[in-house]
Structures are given as structure tokens and as C-alpha cells.
Amino acid sequence: MLEKQNLLGLTQEQFKKFFSDLDEKPFRTKQIMQWIYHQGASNFDDMHNFSKDLRQKLRAIASLELPEVVSINNSKDGVIKWVIKLGEENHIETVYIPQKDRGTLCISSQVGCALACTFCSTGYQGFNRNLKSYEIIAQVLIAQNHLKESKKRISNVVFMGMGEPLLNESPVYDACELLLDDWAFGLSRRRVTVSSSGIVPALLRMSDKVPVSLAISLHASNDELRDVLVPINQKYPIKELMKACHYYLNAGTQERHVLFEYVMLEGVNDSVEHARSLSKLLNYWFKGESAKVNLIPFNPFPETKYQTSKESTIDKFQDVLFRSGIRTTTRRTRGDDVDAACGQLAGKVLDKSRRNAGRNQLLS
Incomplete structure (x- = not known):
């Protein structure tokens, strides 16, 4: 059959x-x-x-089958996390973040992640497989059905959950098309964001295929440090990544936007000198263009060796960027009491990546 x-x-x-x-x-x-x-x-x-x-x-x-929802976790600050079962003992996580003027849904694109970023809980789970397009869209439908009861809405969708979206291109592009389609979800292109650690060839392809917003998981302004924090940098170093982001911003006829995400790790990448280096890098490549920085206080998880930067340190870092003309925001930590904050999504992964045999081995 x-x-x-x-x-x-x-x-x-x-x-x-x-x-x-x-x-x-x-x-x-x-x-x-x-x-x-x-x-x-x-x-x-x-x-x-x-x-x-x-x-x-x-x-x-x-x-029209939706996957099984194993649990729904409600944070004290209104964040909702769904744990969704996908068979083979695999689970992914999807998070809804309500704000005064919008409701953002953070969705996953893979079961686990193969990139092994050292500050991310998902990276410690290993990798099993890519999600199919219906498994990506199912997350939006599950959240939408749940939120109807409380008359909450999904105004923004971000591919910032488990996985690297640009290592699962076709299903992610199809999902983006549906999110923008008036016959489906009808979101504007500025309200759909794909976040990537910097898969440069895929980023160039995305520039010509999907007119959505882009977020880059940067976290360092020099290759030596980024090689450690985001190991894929060893394959696609910062200069190549910046060129690809610049290409993305200027592709197509409509204005585009890029957001650089920067997790704040105490004593690692959070000094005034690091801020000056970051401002120099971004002003060189993007001065006068629609690019900004989002500073993310690190959210701890059991296996981590990192600590969160002090609030005063983050303020000084942000001030350096402001004074150099770079638009900068600091992300408010949400949902950490149910492990739904940025970098904490772990799910449950039947690891096929042999992560424990070599965490920093890059994809061929």
C-alpha cells in the first residue's frame, strides 16, 4: 500500500x-x-x-495530518513552547513569543543541528535529519490552532529554532513561499526571517529565490574567535560571509534588511575592544545600508562553559555601536523558565552525526 x-x-x-x-x-x-x-x-x-x-x-x-504534540509549556512571561514528535524518538521545539504589537513564532528547520556552535544547546544534541516542508508548515498550523482559543495571532515567523535553515534549502524556501502566499498565511516579506550561521553558497542562492528578511548568527568580528564559536566559519570565513550579505541586500528591486545576531558571552566577545572591532567591520561593509545588530544575552544550559555578560557590560558594548552609527537593540530574554529562550532549544534527537566523536568536524 x-x-x-x-x-x-x-x-x-x-x-x-x-x-x-x-x-x-x-x-x-x-x-x-x-x-x-x-x-x-x-x-x-x-x-x-x-x-x-x-x-x-x-x-x-x-x-492533512499534523504531527503529535508531546507537551505544551507555558512560561510565566507568556511564551509558549510546543514539543513536537516526529518519529524515531525525534522531537523538535517551536516557540511563540507574544509582544505588545506582535506575536512571533520561532520554528525549527531540522531535527537537531550539525553545525556545533559552542554556545547553543541545539548543537549539543547532534543531528538526525532535515524537516520536510509539511513538517515546517505544521509547526505554524499547530501554533495557529492553539492560539485561536485566546485570540492571539502570529504576525511574524522566524526560522531561528532548531537547525540551520540553509542546510535544508528547498523545504525552507517552500515554507517561506506559503508564509508569504495570500492563499495561505499572507505575511509580508519583512515579517518572515531566515536566520543562518553563514552557509555562503546557499545564502547567495537564497538571495535570488526568497525575498524575506535575513538574520546572520555572527557573534564575533574576527575569524580567530568566530572559528571557535561558530565552527562553520572555518569553511566560510567572515569576508566571504560579508560579501554574501552585501549581495543579498542588493539583490532584487525591493528594499531588503539584514540583522546581525551577537550573543553576549562574558569575557569572550563582550569587551569594548570587541565592540569597536564589530563596528569597524559593519561600517566598512554596510554603512548607509539597512543593517542592524541584535545583542543577545547568553542563555545558559547544563552542558555550557559560558556565562552571560553583565548588564553593564552589554550597555557599554551597545553604546560603542550606537556612537559609531550602527542601529542596535538588546534582545529581552523570554521563556527561559521553560527552556524556550534563544539558544536553549534542544528537543530530543536520535543523533546520526557522530557528534561525540568529533564535535567540531565541519560538513564536507
């Missing part, structure tokens, strides 16, 4: 081909997408503008 195709995650063009193969007209695409994403339908029988024969055919060959 053939496995049923999960239709969640199909783009408009993919749906058109799907219905064409069934000898159905293209208008079925708009109908089914609006049923799924606007009406929240999870059963083909609810789609009453489909013929009985079509509904029967869809039940036989396709599904």
Missing part, C-alpha cells in the same frame, strides 16, 4: 500539478489552500465545494 501524500506544505505550483495529475482544474488549488489555511480544515469531508468523488479520491491518496 502506497503511503499517503501529506498535502500540508505544498506551494501553489505544487498543488496545481497535484490536481492536474488528478485531471482536476487549476481553481481547485485556491479552494483547498483556503480550506487548509483560512478555514483550518483538517478533513477532506469538510470541503463541501469539492465533489463527493474528489473527496473520496483525496481520502485515498492524501492526508
Whole structure:
């Protein structure tokens, strides 16, 4: 018996081909997408503008199945974390962060992560596999269904959960297309952000494919330190990364934005000298362009050797960047009481990366 195709995650063009193969007209695409994403339908029988024969055919060959939610954790500050089971003892985590003017959903793109950034809890879990497009979109649907009860909304989606999005390109691009599609979630391109540690060839490809916002997990302004914190830097050093970011900003006709994320680690990358070096780097490459820095207080986890920078140290660091003309914000720590803060997402991963045999080995 053939496995049923999960239709969640199909783009408009993919749906058109799907219905064409069934000898159905293209208008079925708009109908089914609006049923799924606007009406929240999870059963083909609810789609009453489909013929009985079509509904029967869809039940036989396709599904709209969401993965199992193992637990829902509510933080005292309003953050919600879903732990989602994906089989083979694998779990991913998805986080909703409410704010006064928006609600941000942080989604995962991989089961675990192969990049082994030394300050990130996900990196310590190892890596199992990439998520399929329907598994990425399912996270948004699970959160959306849950939030309806409290009349909360998802205004922003960020690929900042488990995994490196640009090592899972096609499913991530398809998911971005759906997030922007008016027949699906209808978000503006400025409200969808892909975060990357710096996979330069994929970043160049993304520049020409997906017009969303970009966040770069930078964390150091020189190769010697970044090689330690973000080991993929050994393969794609800072100069190559900056060139790729500059290309991204100038690709296409619409204005684009890049955010540089910088985790604040006490005594490691948080001195005034580090701030001056960072401001020099960014002003050289991006002066007058739409780029800014987000300082992230480090969120500890059991295996870590790092400590969080003192608040006064972060303030001094930010002041140096401000005075050099770089737009800078400091991220408020949210959801740390349920391990939902930045860098704390761990899930449960059946590691296939042999991480313990060599944590800093780079991808070939």
C-alpha cells in the first residue's frame, strides 16, 4: 500500500500539478489552500465545494495530518513552547513569543543541528535529519490552532529554532513561499526571517529565490574567535560571509534588511575592544545600508562553559555601536523558565552525526 501524500506544505505550483495529475482544474488549488489555511480544515469531508468523488479520491491518496504534540509549556512571561514528535524518538521545539504589537513564532528547520556552535544547546544534541516542508508548515498550523482559543495571532515567523535553515534549502524556501502566499498565511516579506550561521553558497542562492528578511548568527568580528564559536566559519570565513550579505541586500528591486545576531558571552566577545572591532567591520561593509545588530544575552544550559555578560557590560558594548552609527537593540530574554529562550532549544534527537566523536568536524 502506497503511503499517503501529506498535502500540508505544498506551494501553489505544487498543488496545481497535484490536481492536474488528478485531471482536476487549476481553481481547485485556491479552494483547498483556503480550506487548509483560512478555514483550518483538517478533513477532506469538510470541503463541501469539492465533489463527493474528489473527496473520496483525496481520502485515498492524501492526508492533512499534523504531527503529535508531546507537551505544551507555558512560561510565566507568556511564551509558549510546543514539543513536537516526529518519529524515531525525534522531537523538535517551536516557540511563540507574544509582544505588545506582535506575536512571533520561532520554528525549527531540522531535527537537531550539525553545525556545533559552542554556545547553543541545539548543537549539543547532534543531528538526525532535515524537516520536510509539511513538517515546517505544521509547526505554524499547530501554533495557529492553539492560539485561536485566546485570540492571539502570529504576525511574524522566524526560522531561528532548531537547525540551520540553509542546510535544508528547498523545504525552507517552500515554507517561506506559503508564509508569504495570500492563499495561505499572507505575511509580508519583512515579517518572515531566515536566520543562518553563514552557509555562503546557499545564502547567495537564497538571495535570488526568497525575498524575506535575513538574520546572520555572527557573534564575533574576527575569524580567530568566530572559528571557535561558530565552527562553520572555518569553511566560510567572515569576508566571504560579508560579501554574501552585501549581495543579498542588493539583490532584487525591493528594499531588503539584514540583522546581525551577537550573543553576549562574558569575557569572550563582550569587551569594548570587541565592540569597536564589530563596528569597524559593519561600517566598512554596510554603512548607509539597512543593517542592524541584535545583542543577545547568553542563555545558559547544563552542558555550557559560558556565562552571560553583565548588564553593564552589554550597555557599554551597545553604546560603542550606537556612537559609531550602527542601529542596535538588546534582545529581552523570554521563556527561559521553560527552556524556550534563544539558544536553549534542544528537543530530543536520535543523533546520526557522530557528534561525540568529533564535535567540531565541519560538513564536507
